[in-house]
Each structure stands twice: as structure tokens, then as C-alpha cells.
Amino acid sequence: MPKLRMMHNGCSLSFAQGVSDRDMNECQKHNKTENRGWTMATTRNLTTYLMRLNFTRIPGTPYAVTLTIPADSMNTVTPRQLHAMLASWIRRQQHKHGLLHYYWLIEFTAMGTPHIHMTIWCEDTTRVYNRHTRQHETMTLPPITTQTTMLTDWVRLCTDHGIPSSLTAQNFRPIDDTPEGWLAYTAKHSARGLKHYQRRLDNMPSDWRQHPGAMWGHDRQLTTQQAAYIDLPMNKEAFWTLRRQLRKRLEQQARGIANPRKRGRAIAATRRMLKRPLTGKDQKQQQWMEDNDLPFLPVSAFMGVTAWLSPQAQQELVEQLASKCPHLIGRPTRQT
Secondary structure (H helix, E strand, C coil): CEEEEECCCCEEEEECCCCCHHHHHHHHHHCCCCCCCCCHHHHHHHHHHHHHECHHHCCCEEEEEEEECCHHHCCCCCHHHHHHHHHHHHHHHHHHCCEEEEEEEEEECCCCCEEEEEEEEECCEEEEEECCCCEEEEEECCHHHHHHHHHHHHHHHHHHCCCCCCHHHCEEEECCCCHHHHHHHHHHHHCCCCCCCCCCHHHCCHHHCCCCCCCEEECCCCCECCCEEEECCCCHHHHHHHHHHHHHHHHHHHHCCCCHHHHHHHHHHHHCCCECCCCHHHHHHHHHHHHCCCCCCCECCCCCEEECCCHHHHHHHHHHHHHHCHHHCCCCCEEC
């Protein structure tokens, strides 16, 4: 049964092939394994969470932060130690510098060194003790001061743990306060799959492969929007029609990228996003395509699509499908 999941920042279209949600939960319950870093479920949950965030209702000034540690110190930094350092840094920013909300994720460089990407929302204030009144007072700070103080706290924290670090190795910059600018930043990280070198299991340090801990997290207070599930009683042809429309939207977004090299890669990725890997049943057709000097990449009949789209664009897609196939939409939307 096709299922269209509409969220605040995007939507996902999937096709359930006779497996109920109850059976899937039971299967996941019995096959649950230990934390293994970035997995398909971890990437999917991160993407879904980011799509549900309502950026316009989150108070504070948004910033993009990258916290790093030197590669020479990787033989002494354990996953538990890095998570403890991150938690300590967050508590200090909440107490001293007006940190309101945050979410973070851990990735790895080509050398296997972990680094932390964060999106934070701050009040741009700090608490200072007044010796005359003997009370703590709140002072408003310019963004450049907020950047310096927060990064300095991270460098000092690394030094306290015996890890030499520097301010030049860290990154702190304001994010455009429009949802489009923020989505452009978050989509870069959430779109990375398990094949990306920053998320591959074999690229993780040896002591991180067994018990790496959480790969992403948040403060559990960010404003999210409940996803709306639309049950579309459609056949396969209607499912394919809606899927093609979503792919066209993604290709239009890819053509709007200014960098020619990134634009070409994005367009190529959208054109092959519905291709499935070859199986033994495709040998005859593959041989025929090779004899005629044609590429053979069959399209999957049930592969779903996830797209970063505004609520208006999602509504246009549904209305467009309703105009083409009015007899296929007859069930109301239900909130979950």
C-alpha cells in the first residue's frame, strides 16, 4: 500500500509490500543489535527528524558549529570521553552563553578522526558576576563575541583532557535565518548515506567500531511538527506517477545549484535514484542490452523517494495527482 508522509520540510513516498507495521516492529525487536555507528536506520531517523523541525518557531539566533580534535590525539580519545566532553561543553553554553536549543551529529574525516557538526540557537548573551551588587547579570553580546567565547571554551575543555587544540581548527558561523538557507545546510549532512567516507564503518577508528555511542542527538525541546500520513488507495501506476513527479522536483532543485561540478553530480544522482542493483533474473536482459551497446539499469518498482520540499510544494504534488487520478484519493489525512 503506498504511503505518503508529509512533514514540515519534506516528504517521503514508500510502498509497503504486504508487511504491516506490527510485523515490522516485532521483526526489529527480535533482530535488534548493539550500536554500530551510522546505519540505515540512524540515517533515516536523522533525516525524518530534521524534516519535522519547524525552523520558524525556534527562538534564538541560529549558528553552524564544527568542533574538532587533532588527528594525533585519536589514540587517546575514546567514544565515551568525546561524548562526555560534548555534554560538558553544552552545559556550560546553556549556563553561561544563552544556548537555547541544539542538535549535533558525529562524522569522521578521511583519516578517521571524529568531528562534531552542530546547529545551535543562542540568545547571544552571557552571565557576568557583578561584585558591587553581588549578583549575576545578563549581558548582550555581538555574534563575533559569542563565536570567540564558545570556541575558546571547547579549546580549554580539550586542554583539560590533555588534548592540544586550537581555535583555527574550529568553525563557527551564523546561518541564514530563512528556512531555505538552513535546509541547504542541513540537507548536506542528512543526505549523506552509508557509502559516504565520513559515515562508513571501516573509516571509523578501531576502538570506535564496537561501542561508538550515539551518532546524533538533540535537546528534546526543539519545535517539531507531527507528520501527516496520507493513505492513498492507488495502484502501482499512480504510485509511479507521483514518484516521477517527486524526482522531477529534485532534478529542478539540482539544476539550481550554482557550482557546475556539484550541479552535474546532483543531476546525475537524481536520474539514477530509482535504479536498483542487478540480480540473477536480469542476466538475459542485461546480455541483450550489452549486445546493443546500451546501459542496463532497471528501475525498481517499489523503491521509495525522500525529498526536501516546502509544504506548498507538497500540497501542489497531491493536488496535481488528484487532478490526474481523482478516483484514487478518497481517504482523509490522519495525524500520528
